[in-house]
Amino acid sequence: MMYHSVSEKEACTRHPYYRTATDPRVFGEQLKFLHDNGFQVVSLSEAVGGGSGPRCASERPVVITFDDGFLDFYAEAFPLLCRYGYSATVFLPTAYIGDAARRFNGAECLTWSQVRELKEAGIDFGSHTVTHPQLKTLQTSDIREEVRRSKQTIEEKLGAPVKSFAYPYAFPETDRGFKRRLHAMLEEAGYENGVCTSIGTTDGSDSRFFLKRLPVNSCDDARLFRAKLEGGYDWLCTLQYTSKLYSRAPKVLPGSGTL
Numbered sequence: 001m002m003y004h005s006v007s008e009k010e011a012c013t014r015h016p017y018y019r020t021a022t023d024p025r026v027f028g029e030q031l032k033f034l035h036d037n038g039f040q041v042v043s044l045s046e047a048v049g050g051g052s053g054p055r056c057a058s059e060r061p062v063v064i065t066f067d068d069g070f071l072d073f074y075a076e077a078f079p080l081l082c083r084y085g086y087s088a089t090v091f092l093p094t095a096y097i098g099d100a101a102r103r104f105n106g107a108e109c110l111t112w113s114q115v116r117e118l119k120e121a122g123i124d125f126g127s128h129t130v131t132h133p134q135l136k137t138l139q140t141s142d143i144r145e146e147v148r149r150s151k152q153t154i155e156e157k158l159g160a161p162v163k164s165f166a167y168p169y170a171f172p173e174t175d176r177g178f179k180r181r182l183h184a185m186l187e188e189a190g191y192e193n194g195v196c197t198s199i200g201t202t203d204g205s206d207s208r209f210f211l212k213r214l215p216v217n218s219c220d221d222a223r224l225f226r227a228k229l230e231g232g233y234d235w236l237c238t239l240q241y242t243s244k245l246y247s248r249a250p251k252v253l254p255g256s257g258t259l
């Protein structure tokens with residue numbers, strides 16, 4: 001499951017597909033749904049198990065992830081997770097995490113003291129790069145620096161290894177050459193697993209560095225939330241992939257050649 005912000009603030013003019021905030025009340029209801037319906041919340045490392053895909057023995061495993069390291073995870077999400085004894089993995093863009101609060105996308109982010117407190121309480125942390133760029137637009141040396149330095153910074157601040165990576169922005173899944181290069185760089189930097197923004201439940205066919213996720217927000221009522229968890233949202237993965245494939249194809253106009 002992919003969350004970003006747990007807060008009441010969201011632009012109501014945005015289409016529900018693009019919303020990234022989940023109201024604290026709705027988030028609490030979603031956690032209760034997991035608890036009441038036999039889902040087992042596991043860590044990303046437990047789910048992947050060090051192989052090429054998910055290896056968790058639970059029949060209904062769920063991994064809860066948060067991108068961007070917003071302060072509302074500490075203030076709103078964490079107390080609700082504690083109510084059910086659940087953990088989560090939070091992916092940090094390290095340029096926006098400081099000793100004093102910094103802002104990213106108009107919202108305050110966690111401080112390092114809060115990150116350390118959460119780590120002591122059982123929350124896992126992974127890398128979301130340094131500056132949160134669209135990696136595909138960067139030179140290879142800059143991509144390597146983004147994935148290496150962010151990992152190094154979190155490890156220095158927490159005194160613990162960082163195993164997980166989350167790709168920022170839309171994942172260029174149709175670019176196989178880029179995926180191979182990024183896979184090699186993540187492996188070289190010492191990561192063990194990772195997630196992306198490709199939509200769907202994940203299985204053994206996924207690369208351990210590019211696991212699919214289910215985006216969640218305030219618009220997910222109990223029926224939609226259940227459908228997502230049970231695979232009813234997975235068809236969007238094919239639609240998403242086809243859309244990206246089409247956007248990469250050269251455009252041809254009659255009589256004008258390839259653009």
